[in-house]
Amino acid sequence: MNLKPDSEDLFPLLSSIEGTYEAAKAHSRQVDALLGFEIEKTEKSITDPTAPWFGLDSDVLQTPYTELRFMLARVNPSPGMKLVELGSGYSRLAHVLEAHHQGVLYEGIEMVPERAQEAIRVIRSRNLRSASVRQGDLFGPVGFPLGDVYFLYDLSSKIEASVQVVEALRRVALMRPIRVVARGLSSRQWIEREAPWLSQVVNPAHYGNFSIYRSG
Secondary structure: OOOOOOOOOOOOOHHHHOOOHHHHHHHHHHHHHHHOOOHHHHHHHOOOOOOOOOOOOHHHHOOOHHHHHHHHHHHOOOOOOEEEEEOOOOOHHHHHHHHHOOOOEEEEEEOOHHHHHHHHHHHHHOOOOOEEEEEOOOOOOOOOOOOOEEEEOOOOOOHHHHHHHHHHHHHHHHHOOOEEEEEOHHHHHHHHHHOHHHHOOOOOEEOOOEEEEEOO
């Protein structure tokens, strides 16, 4: 698939690019280059072996743009809402959101400094005014972010961190209704097992790689 920077739609649904996951990953690599990402270089610059997902191939590390588009289409956030991506990596989601859901605020939280800095660089270069990225721990001095929709990927293998995330989401849900998009087996299993207030009050919507949960 030959893409150009001025293509009408850099972020199509998977069905429009042959429907295979390999095609989706190849498409994402093309889009990364068009947006100006230097992901391979950035990953090689990470020297802390304790960094989340250290040493993973970028295709494994990141969710393809076409899948992000599909996830957002299922959520369909309204203008004025705030979407928070927990463990945002390179914040690919912000670019899809800008293209297809304008007026929705984006905040990405990324622990690894190198990834956060690269995400910020590309967001600034494209002048995404509704997007911001914060580098640091979810539970650092700034505190857990308030949002309307949370994107959550495979939770940490550390039980304490997983408990903290689920409890923080519960506290937010006491103040406002939230939706949680959980991608990955461990995140969904943890919510189903440990967060009945999220998984058993309102029936979740399950898809191939992700589920969407709503607070009561």
